[in-house]
Amino acid sequence: DAGVIQSPRHEVTEMGQEVTLRCKPISGHNSLFWYRQTMMRGLELLIYFNNNVPIDDSGMPEDRFSAKMPNASFSTLKIQPSEPRDSAVYFCASSLKRLTSRAYNSPLHFGNGTRLTVT
Amino acid sequence: AQTVTQSQPEMSVQEAETVTLSCTYDTSESNYYLFWYKQPPSRQMILVIRQEAYKQQNATENRFSVNFQKAAKSFSLKISDSQLGDTAMYFCALTGTASKLTFGTGTRLQVTL
Numbered sequence: 001d002a003g004v005i006q007s008p009r010h011e012v013t014e015m016g017q018e019v020t021l022r023c024k025p026i027s028g029h030n031s032l033f034w035y036r037q038t039m040m041r042g043l044e045l046l047i048y049f050n051n052n053v054p055i056d057d058s059g060m061p062e063d064r065f066s067a068k069m070p071n072a073s074f075s076t077l078k079i080q081p082s083e084p085r086d087s088a089v090y091f092c093a094s095s096l097k098r099l100t101s102r103a104y105n106s107p108l109h110f111g112n113g114t115r116l117t118v119t
Numbered sequence: 120a121q122t123v124t125q126s127q128p129e130m131s132v133q134e135a136e137t138v139t140l141s142c143t144y145d146t147s148e149s150n151y152y153l154f155w156y157k158q159p160p161s162r163q164m165i166l167v168i169r170q171e172a173y174k175q176q177n178a179t180e181n182r183f184s185v186n187f188q189k190a191a192k193s194f195s196l197k198i199s200d201s202q203l204g205d206t207a208m209y210f211c212a213l214t215g216t217a218s219k220l221t222f223g224t225g226t227r228l229q230v231t232l
Contacts (some may be wrong), residue, residue: 027201043210043222056219089162097218105153108220110164 002026004110006092014119018080021114024073026093033108034067034077035091043091050097081103082118091115121146123213132152132201133231139186140196140226142211145149153187158225159207167209170194191213198228206230 004022013019025032033048035097047057049069064083069075079086093108122145132138144153155167163212170178170187178183182202186195190212 033219044222045219045221046218050218091164093164093220095218107152107166107169108214109165109166110156112161112163115162 004092004111005095006114010115013082015083016081017091019082021077021090023092029094029096031095031097032075033093050094053110062064078103084118087116087118089115121213122219123211125226127226129227131171131229133203136201137199138201140209142194144192144213148215149175154212155196156210157207170182201230202229
């Protein structure tokens with residue numbers, strides 16, 4: 001298994017430009033998460049999907065941020081327009097969620113992250 | 120709401136010694152899971168160990184073990200026989216039935232010669 005694949009690994013862009021981050025979850029996983037990591041705020045959950053449906057986007061900072069999951073094997077996080085304060089490492093993670101008598105969640109498996117720098 | 124607190128921003132341990140990282144949490148759920156993740160300088164997030172709240176037995180993974188005190192809502196990580204490769208940020212995390220993982224602020228561990 002290749003694990004969670006994120007691209008690009010690094011992105012440098014100018015303020016005002018559109019940025020698209022991409023994620024391919026582990027095959028068979030049905031939950032996908034986007035996290036942002038900064039020194040000041042640590043790891044913050046932005047949004048997560050279950051079976052391709054957004055479940056909780058309360059962590060998305062502003063309308064400039066949007067995320068989609070058109071199918072089980074692909075998700076994007078878009079920032080338009082980007083601002084310097086969006087500079088951070090963005091992680092995608094996936095897991096398998098099964099509903100049983102005792103809810104089961106496999107651990108989150110993380111991608112290697114995208115380091116975004118907005119100048 | 121879920122919260123995870125790591126009160127030790129930085130710790131240091133000598134190679135081959137044992138170190139314990141602290142974590143406390145709060146949740147209103149009865150079914151939940153606790154994890155320790157390691158983030159080396161490469162920034163990859165690596166799962167170290169996990170604990171199901173309904174299990175009383177403390178989880179162990181080779182040199183890593185936890186002390187899970189459910190009543191006290193405490194979940195500490197013990198690293199035995201520390202190695203230089205254990206140098207990293209360590210994050211305690213909690214998830215419930217909602218799937219989303221809540222992280223603590225992390226403890227930076229430095230293993231020295």
